[in-house]
Amino acid sequence: MAFGADRPAFGAVALATFAFALFFLLPFAGLVYRAAQNGDVWRLLSGNVVRDALVLSLWTSTLSTLLAITFGTAAAYLLARSSFPGKSLVDAIIDLPIVLPPTVAGVALLTAFGRRGLIGQPIDDWFGFTFGFSTLAVIMAQLLVASPFYVRAAKGGFESIDPQMTRVAYTLGASRTRTFFQVVLPQTWPALLAGIVLCWSRAMGELGATLIFAGNLQGRTQTMPLAIIQAFEGTSLGLDGAIALSLVLLAVALAVLVLFRVFTRHAITMG
Amino acid sequence: MTLEFAAHKQLGPFAYEAEFAAGDEIVVLFGHSGAGKSITLAMIAGLMRPDEGRIVIDGRVVFDSTAGTNLSPQLRNTGYVVQDLALFPHMTVAENIAFGMARAAEPRERVRQLLEMFRLEGFEERRPKTLSGGQQQRVALARALAREAKVLLLDEPFSALDESLRAGLRRELLRLKERLGITIVFVTHDLREAHLLADRVAVFDNGRLLQFGTRDTIFRRPCTRRVAELTGVTNILPATVREGAGEYALVDSAGMALRCAVPPGMTFHTGRAVDLAIRAERVILRRSVPSGPAPSNFVEGRIVSEDAYGSTHVLRFQTDSASHETIEVEIAARPYEVLGVANEKRWTLELPPEDIHMMTADGEAPTPV
Structure with a gap:
């Protein structure tokens, strides 16, 4: 049999895969195990801090994802479909937050929109408005850090559409708008959905930029990851609180993943 | 129906230049790839703007650089079929064909006519990917003709197919010409295909139309080496x-x-x-x-x-x-x-x-x- 000679190699690969999978699984198992052992976790879950953080996280991430879709779809389409001077520069700038540590993004936001920032200072002087320590700052941090994931995925989706298809649609009398919604979008939505999931998850997990630019105020800027940090440092709920919060995020992540799988499978069977 | 075409365009170091006119017949644009054949189609369809020139389809000026006329591709009523067909994969055959039809028209009846004309009855609910190469080809033609195209622009539509399929489709195209009475502009680099289909031939080389004439003139009396x-x-x-x-x-x-x-x-x-x-x-x-x-x-x-x-x-x-x-x-x-x-x-x-x-x-x- 052809496989015979490969058997030892195959065993090694299987073993490595199993060890790797175990490495992924164990931390989550630990989390669930600790939560199950400790009755306090369940009490904390229904507390104010967890509820406030979860609600804030959910709506800010959703809003920043919607903003990413609104602006990012247009940008991605433009980047995928047209060429203009400085296109590769724009492309690189949009990619930058993916590569950059989020803390750097936070500092950068502060230098631009902070009270002493490039734009922040004139706005503060003229309108008496500051971005820092507001929920708006949370959304800005999430948008900066998470939207590139959406733009990247959407751009890839748009690039996979044969440009001849839109040209033919134009000759068939379809406007650019109709072509986008009836020809391009129906073929790219699995890619867009993947981008949305990536972007939303990244926004949910956003910590560094938010912490620096928006601060850590319960109910206003304290999202789930920030609440976990605070709990872990022992200034609020303690380690049990951190476990409770982590458990909630884990559940949310699993739900999103399962939903995504169901949707894309549906998309694939639709052909 | 008639087609008048004259255009000049500078594309980097490449200068495009062509002028010809045709009636209800098949005009074959012939030349190597990159000679300017597909550019000609794109200009007729309104997908590429000449620097100078004048394009008249069925008596209607669709482009005129001196008058500043430049109708968008949506308004030119051309039937454009590209080499890889660009059928919409998420739509059924019937939806593909009906895509270009005006809402006011009677789409169902017209789709039925076109399905019959291209021997596609029974396939209307199928997706393009599930059809054979020849059937997909016919769907693309039906879609291009669905909105009463005044000129049919075919950009090497048969080149991806087997020789046996191609022969059948060529014969079908010749029958179609009789039935439709419109100008068909057909791009090919295949000499035999050009000879079989052409009433008139436009020979392109390096962006320029070298000679335009009847098939016999081109093949028997070329104007240059x-x-x-x-x-x-x-x-x-x-x-x-x-x-x-x-x-x-x-x-x-x-x-x-x-x-x-x-x-x-x-x-x-x-x-x-x-x-x-x-x-x-x-x-x-x-x-x-x-x-x-x-x-x-x-x-x-x-x-x-x-x-x-x-x-x-x-x-x-x-x-x-x-x-x-x-x-x-x-x-x-x-x-x-x-x-x-x-x-x-x-x-x-x-x-x-x-x-x-x-x-x-x-x-x-x-x-x-």
Whole structure:
């Protein structure tokens, strides 16, 4: 049999895969195990801090994802479909937050929109408005850090559409708008959905930029990851609180993943 | 319906230039890839803007650089079919066909007509990917015609298909031409396809339209050496006119004195440099020079190489003339066998005067009388 000679190699690969999978699984198992052992976790879950953080996280991430879709779809389409001077520069700038540590993004936001920032200072002087320590700052941090994931995925989706298809649609009398919604979008939505999931998850997990630019105020800027940090440092709920919060995020992540799988499978069977 | 086309466009170092007009017929745009054929279609469809020019489809000016007219592709009523078809994969066959139809029209009835016309009944609910290559091709044609296209633009639509399928689709296209009565502009780089389909041929090279004319004019009377080369003439000999007046001219070519027919209404001055184009399939093999008065050209030669293509053989002769000119001869498989060409290397070649086409070497038209 052809496989015979490969058997030892195959065993090694299987073993490595199993060890790797175990490495992924164990931390989550630990989390669930600790939560199950400790009755306090369940009490904390229904507390104010967890509820406030979860609600804030959910709506800010959703809003920043919607903003990413609104602006990012247009940008991605433009980047995928047209060429203009400085296109590769724009492309690189949009990619930058993916590569950059989020803390750097936070500092950068502060230098631009902070009270002493490039734009922040004139706005503060003229309108008496500051971005820092507001929920708006949370959304800005999430948008900066998470939207590139959406733009990247959407751009890839748009690039996979044969440009001849839109040209033919134009000759068939379809406007650019109709072509986008009836020809391009129906073929790219699995890619867009993947981008949305990536972007939303990244926004949910956003910590560094938010912490620096928006601060850590319960109910206003304290999202789930920030609440976990605070709990872990022992200034609020303690380690049990951190476990409770982590458990909630884990559940949310699993739900999103399962939903995504169901949707894309549906998309694939639709052909 | 008619199509008038004139356009100029500078594309980097590449200058595009073409002008032609056509009626209810198939115009084949012929040339190598990158010669400017597809650009022509894009300009007619409104997908590419010429720098200067004028395009009129069915009496309606769709582009005119001096008047500043430039209708968008949506308003030009062209049926555009591209090489990879670009069928919408997420729509059914019927939805694909109905995509371009006006909402006010009776789409269902028209779709039914088109399905019938292209023998696609029963496939209306199928997705394009589940159809065969030939069926997909017909869906693309039906979709292009669905909104009463005034001109059908076909960009190498059959080139991705098997030869057997292509033959059927070509015949279908010829039937379609009769039925529709519209201008069809067909891009191809396949010489046989061009010959089969064309009423008129536009020969493109390097962004320029070199010659436009009826099929017979292009294939039998190319205007320049380059057109002759592109349209598959393999024997092109430089020559000098010795005697140009009258129905037949006498020319000197590499030590051979050749008699060739002068196109009606033309005259070539003595001493003028010309190129002679002789299609390989027009050269006749003879065992010897026939006796009696022969107003033809004969030259002795020896086969130096040959290629067998199945239905035909291509023989390359070296002539006995002073410069040992090479002449290519194409001969059908049966005469090849009957004559016993395989066992005999020396032949007399007859170059009939009517089949020697004279072209001015500089590309300028000879003086009309």
